[in-house]
Amino acid sequence: MTTPGMVLHFSVEGGDFAAAGEAASKIKKALRKIGIDAGVIRRVAIAAYEAEMNIVLHARRGRMTLEVAEDKLRVIAEDEGPGIADVDQAMQEGFSTASDLAREMGFGAGMGLPNMKKCSDTITIETVKDRGTKVIMDFNHR
């Protein structure tokens, strides 16, 4: 990826449902402000929101980053948390270890990671058990 022209960071707290979605909302607003195509914004917003919710639902704390380059947008969601034991399994539609509380809130369908894959042009997941997870998503926008 070329040198990013704009980089924004947002911290995310695990379990903080009241604030969940703030980072994705700010990412969406930032992209709108710089005139990114509406269809691309929609894909980024969905993917960023799912990634943020995964930190809130499954990890202790984390950080979201938006990098804007000439032709590419990158969203990074990294967290301190349990890590993902089996990434291939986690990527399958319907697989979820979400808590009952998460389900009551409307999450835990096991659709987040598949959504993120569908919305982004490339997705990379780095994860270490009991340490944390880093999800990197790229979106072409030109």
Added chain:
Amino acid sequence: MNLREIQQLLAAEILWGEEILDGVEPRYACGSDLMSDVLAFTKERTLLLTGLTNAQVIRTAEMIDLSGIIFVRGKRPPQEVVTMAKERNLPLLMTELPLYETCGILYSAGLEGCSGLPSRRR
């Protein structure tokens, strides 16, 4: 069909958005309590019918620019959720009808789903 007509069909209570109902015309509707499904399967200008009343529903609406939300089976969202909707210019309605019946009424009245499959309506 605009939100005013939808509100009248369902005899729904207007929780927020009285002034903008006439100008909001959803093209599709989706009934779900699973936010990731809503994020995955809805298109632009979709009206959401749901039994969930928490802040995440408003966040979801914000992410994908939903046209509005109808809370079913008389589920009333807390005031802070209504405030969030207001800040986002997102109309909120509430009906006593359960999800299935609410969907049925709107589908029969011509509001399409998001699947893209041919409608079997008569």
